[in-house]
Amino acid sequence: MRRFQPIRDWTPGYINTCPHHLDILVRCTACGVTREFQRDKLSMAMRHALITEIEERLKCSACGAKSGKLLFGSYIGDD
Secondary structure, eight states: OOEEEEOTTOOOSBGGGSOTTSEEEEEETTTOOEEEOOGGGSOGGGTTOBHHHHHHHOOOTTTOOSOEEEEEEEEESOO
């Protein structure tokens, strides 16, 4: 079974400095929903933004809260 292994207490600062081999998930701290984050869908203005600036703008599609947290890591296990 494939599962996501986050890198603890790590943030690259700016989204453009995050290595492309890392996977990014978004977790809503209000309701717990987790989804994959697609950095290629960011607007051009946000492609060089601080992680904290991006997190402030994330809105949960399940509960509507603006409490998203970006998690950086990799999937491990079987595909």
